[in-house]
Amino acid sequence: MxxxxxxxxxxFLLLLPIVHILLxxxxxLLVTTPVEAEDSTVPYLQQLIEQTRSARLAxxxxxxxxxxxxxxxxxxxxxxxxxxxxxMAPNGKTDPQAELDATLTQxxxxxxxxxxxxxxxxxxxxxYAWLKEQLNFDPTKLTPIRCERFERxxxxxxxxxxTLVFPAAxxxxxxxxxxxxxxxxxxxxxxxxxxxxxxxxxxxxxxPPEEGxxxxxxxxxxxxxxxxxxxxxxxxxxxxxxIENRDIWEYRLNFGQAQIRRLLMHSWELGNASFDYxxxxxxxxxxxxxxxxxxxxxxxxxxxxxxxxxxADTVRLLAAQPGLVSDIAFRPSRVTLIRRKREHxxxxxxxxxxxxxxxxxxxxxxxVRSLPLARQAFLLDVASDYVRYQxxxxxxxxxxxxxxxxxxLTARSLLRIPSEDLLxxxxxxxxxxxxxxxxxxxxxGWRNNDTFEEITMRxxxxxxxxxxxxxxxxxxxxxxxxxxxxxxxxxxxxxxxVTLANVLSLSPMxxxxxxxxxxxxxxxxxxxxxxxxxxxxxxxxxxxxVATETHLLRREVLxxxxxxxxxxxRAYEERHRVGGGASAGFYVDLAERWRLLATASYLRYxxxxxxxxxxxxxxxxxxxxxxxALRVEYNHRDHDNDLLFTVQAFF
Amino acid sequence: MLRKLFVVLGAVMVASQAxxxxxxxxDTGPGCGLGKLAWADFKNxxxxxxxxxxxxxxxxxxxxxxxxxxxxxxxTNDGQVWADQKTTMFALMNFENLTQEMxxxxxxxxxxxxxxxxxxxxxxxxxxxxxxxxxxxxVQAGETSSVALVKxxxxxxxxxxxxxxxxxx
Numbered sequence: 112m113x114x115x116x117x118x119x120x121x122x123f124l125l126l127l128p129i130v131h132i133l134l135x136x137x138x139x140l141l142v143t144t145p146v147e148a149e150d151s152t153v154p155y156l157q158q159l160i161e162q163t164r165s166a167r168l169a170x171x172x173x174x175x176x177x178x179x180x181x182x183x184x185x186x187x188x189x190x191x192x193x194x195x196x197x198x199m200a201p202n203g204k205t206d207p208q209a210e211l212d213a214t215l216t217q218x219x220x221x222x223x224x225x226x227x228x229x230x231x232x233x234x235x236x237x238x239y240a241w242l243k244e245q246l247n248f249d250p251t252k253l254t255p256i257r258c259e260r261f262e263r264x265x266x267x268x269x270x271x272x273x274t275l276v277f278p279a280a281x282x283x284x285x286x287x288x289x290x291x292x293x294x295x296x297x298x299x300x301x302x303x304x305x306x307x308x309x310x311x312x313x314x315x316x317x318x319p320p321e322e323g324x325x326x327x328x329x330x331x332x333x334x335x336x337x338x339x340x341x342x343x344x345x346x347x348x349x350x351x352x353x354i355e356n357r358d359i360w361e362y363r364l365n366f367g368q369a370q371i372r373r374l375l376m377h378s379w380e381l382g383n384a385s386f387d388y389x390x391x392x393x394x395x396x397x398x399x400x401x402x403x404x405x406x407x408x409x410x411x412x413x414x415x416x417x418x419x420x421x422x423a424d425t426v427r428l429l430a431a432q433p434g435l436v437s438d439i440a441f442r443p444s445r446v447t448l449i450r451r452k453r454e455h456x457x458x459x460x461x462x463x464x465x466x467x468x469x470x471x472x473x474x475x476x477x478x479v480r481s482l483p484l485a486r487q488a489f490l491l492d493v494a495s496d497y498v499r500y501q502x503x504x505x506x507x508x509x510x511x512x513x514x515x516x517x518x519x520l521t522a523r524s525l526l527r528i529p530s531e532d533l534l535x536x537x538x539x540x541x542x543x544x545x546x547x548x549x550x551x552x553x554x555x556g557w558r559n560n561d562t563f564e565e566i567t568m569r570x571x572x573x574x575x576x577x578x579x580x581x582x583x584x585x586x587x588x589x590x591x592x593x594x595x596x597x598x599x600x601x602x603x604x605x606x607x608x609v610t611l612a613n614v615l616s617l618s619p620m621x622x623x624x625x626x627x628x629x630x631x632x633x634x635x636x637x638x639x640x641x642x643x644x645x646x647x648x649x650x651x652x653x654x655x656x657v658a659t660e661t662h663l664l665r666r667e668v669l670x671x672x673x674x675x676x677x678x679x680x681r682a683y684e685e686r687h688r689v690g691g692g693a694s695a696g697f698y699v700d701l702a703e704r705w706r707l708l709a710t711a712s713y714l715r716y717x718x719x720x721x722x723x724x725x726x727x728x729x730x731x732x733x734x735x736x737x738x739x740a741l742r743v744e745y746n747h748r749d750h751d752n753d754l755l756f757t758v759q760a761f762f
Numbered sequence: 763m764l765r766k767l768f769v770v771l772g773a774v775m776v777a778s779q780a781x782x783x784x785x786x787x788x789d790t791g792p793g794c795g796l797g798k799l800a801w802a803d804f805k806n807x808x809x810x811x812x813x814x815x816x817x818x819x820x821x822x823x824x825x826x827x828x829x830x831x832x833x834x835x836x837x838t839n840d841g842q843v844w845a846d847q848k849t850t851m852f853a854l855m856n857f858e859n860l861t862q863e864m865x866x867x868x869x870x871x872x873x874x875x876x877x878x879x880x881x882x883x884x885x886x887x888x889x890x891x892x893x894x895x896x897x898x899x900x901v902q903a904g905e906t907s908s909v910a911l912v913k914x915x916x917x918x919x920x921x922x923x924x925x926x927x928x929x930x931x
Contacts, residue, residue: 227831227840234831260831264840302883304873308852310842312830340828341841345856345874353859382831382841488866495862513858517901520865524897529867529890 155252159215162246169208176405177238177377179384180207191393193336194385196225214238218253225383233258234383237376237405261379268310269298270371273406275362275399275436276311276344277426277542278351280583281444289572290422290542292396294403295344295361296375303440307345312378314339314398316388330390337388337398339381352444354503358537359442362426365435366406374406391419400425410435421571423542423581430543443535445500449623451535452493460490465622467494468501471518484528491523492530497623504626538584545581546738546761548572552594554742554757559639561601565755567594567608575615575698576708576732578740585617585628585658585668596637598645605645610634617670619660628658628670639751640722643682652676654694664699671695676714683720690716690723704734725749738762794837796850796908849878854908861901864893879915881925888924 180188190204200213217231225234274295294312316335351357397420400412467474502512552567570591596607615630632652654674661667675691696710711727730744738761746753828841863869876889904911919925
């Protein structure tokens with residue numbers, strides 16, 4: 112039972128207010144007389160508490176970082192920590208001084224506290240170390256307790272440096288949209304080849320298995336508890352690289368030994384803690400930042416995130432701290448690896464790989480054996496990677512693919528040569544080079560016979576025309592966008608567009624990869640329909656399709672979707688219409704900073720207001736800087752033409 | 763009343779002794795049940811880690827098994843893998859990556875396994891070549907259980923003239 116304190120401590124806490132009053136009276140009587148040191152512990156405790164008050168330790172940043180206090184809007188503090196066992200005082204969550212007094216009190220006791228069931232000195236090693244440093248504990252009056260569990264634990268890391276690990280987002284799971292961050296505690300004597308043996312420090316929500324539909328809702332509104340854990344890095348690599356197909360970026364942080372020790376000490380304390388997990392703000396990245404802040408209190412990180420903490424933004428923030436990040440390493444996902452290896456294959460070789468993947472006995476055929484040894488090895492390696500990828504995608508046939516892989520690998524082992532090293536470059540550049548998460552746009556243009564000015568705010572994240580650097584190509588996720596327009600001639604100001612969510616995933620298909628592309632859009636647009644000019648029209652649209660890429664100029668992606676759509680507006684008979692249709696389009700990078708996106712669609716609505724809809728649009732973006740872009744967009748609908756120029760800033 | 767007090771006192775004594783024993787946390791793994799687990803028991807890679815965790819702990823994967831300062835549970839002690847379980851656990855969890863790298867005669871999982879087995883860096887190449895040579899036998903052992911794989915590897919290393927002398931076993 113966490114949170115149950117031994118009765119002696121509780122009794123003492125009851126006495127504390129009385130002691131305070133007595134002290135106050137005493138202080139009134141003996142203003143300048145120093146408190147005489149006595150042999151019993153009680154006066155020494157009071158002496159320490161007095162010292163904390165005169166030094167105002169409870170107001171110090173370190174104390175607030177240790178207890179995760181945040182200033183309230185209207186004065187006072189509240190800790191973000193939600194496990195009562197983490198606090199030594201009953202009102203510790205909201206009273207930094209009371210918590211400090213109670214912590215000092217508990218240091219004199221060997222009673223086991225917190226979820227980790229240790230004496231307070233050992234359960235809260237970082238608090239103890241900091242207070243000892245501030246107050247110069249007298250070991251004869253406050254006996255230090257040996258913390259064997261902690262010493263063994265911290266030794267086991269063989270810590271030499273700290274690395275921030277960022278698995279990039281991948282499209283097929285919206286929960287990964289924001290990416291994730293964790294810390295890796297690099298070991299003494301570790302090489303690039305043995306990095307996976309290091310422990311990570313990971314903060315994650317404890318989600319019961321088979322949660323399903325409740326997961327996003329509870330995840331967003333703090334329905335889960337988040338805990339800190341030390342999962343070996345090899346398990347994390349497996350999860351992201353092999354199973355979820357996400358590229359991983361690793362950033363070495365320039366922390367010295369003292370800072371690493373502080374980080375680990377506070378991590379140990381957080382074993383007694385749990386936080387309500389809020390997907391958007393108090394998530395993995397947010398709490399890791401608070402750990403880094405305690406390691407180096409001169410870093411101010413968490414207070415930069417007011418409403419949400421996007422892992423990529425935290426990476427950008429850390430990369431922007433002078434001298435904090437040194438080496439950056441890249442770990443390709445299996446798909447990235449296969450696609451890069453394929454660039455080294457000729458057409459006939461690729462065909463051979465596909466045949467081996469379908470029928471492993473081809474791997475030992477004369478056709479393969481006539482090739483040079485190193486070439487044979489390379490083909491079999493790609494085939495093995497590909498079969499593993501298939502096994503992950505198709506769980507029902509996982510055993511079949513595993514057997515095929517075994518046969519391919521048996522043939523591979525008979526070649527008796529090691530595989531050659533291959534430098535695998537990413538398709539998406541480093542996240543810290545990407546634009547920031549939120550976007551503001553200001554612009555104007557023409558619509559039919561009218562002119563307008565427009566301002567748009569978008570909470571997140573990225574659309575197909577935004578500067579692609581640092582983002583996964585072909586992935587669009589827009590959340591929480593609102594556009595206000597003023598039409599000059601009609602002298603009307605209105606909410607022109609609202610986007611709740613607009614997600615689009617383009618996965619170019621080829622002989623190896625057949626994942627479909629898909630899109631979902633929920634929002635409101637302003638339309639002109641029938642007799643209704645400038646009417647709000649709510650849109651629910653979803654589609655599934657195909658994409659392919661070419662390299663005529665730089666890189667072009669062509670796509671086509673079959674889609675269904677429902678509209679709700681007073682412009683329609685019966686106020687709604689439901690139908691379906693198709694759309695097609697492409698984007699092309701005309702230059703490094705210049706992209707053009709064109710789409711056309713035809714939809715026919717059979718339910719509600721029977722009508723059809725032909726739309727096409729052409730948009731262009733020119734990148735000015737990492738967080739600045741220009742756009743011109745033309746949208747055509749029936750008797751409705753809209754031309755818009757904007758300048759956009761990311762923040 | 764007095765009897766009640768004695769009972770409470772007794773309970774406190776027992777509790778504090780248990781506390782002492784726990785605080786010491788001797789570094790001896792209670793044998794967390796990895797030895798019984800064979801690779802063939804798993805449908806695919808996705809269920810291996812959670813299943814191992816479920817099999818060896820009473821909680822969900824991750825937060826409990828590797829929970830910081832969470833005490834002893836199954837294969838872990840305060841969230842870190844018991845010293846004598848490290849190699850076996852690594853071999854089990856990474857079996858699919860290890861088979862691929864053994865066949866390819868190199869790789870980070872294989873290098874890490876070699877490190878766990880105490881093979882110095884300058885002998886890794888010899889170890890890789892050995893695993894490639896014994897690929898079929900090693901994979902068969904691994905399909906039985908991770909313990910069998912590690913044992914087969916140790917036996918192969920012991921019989922190898924280049925490697926036997928450097929590995930203190």
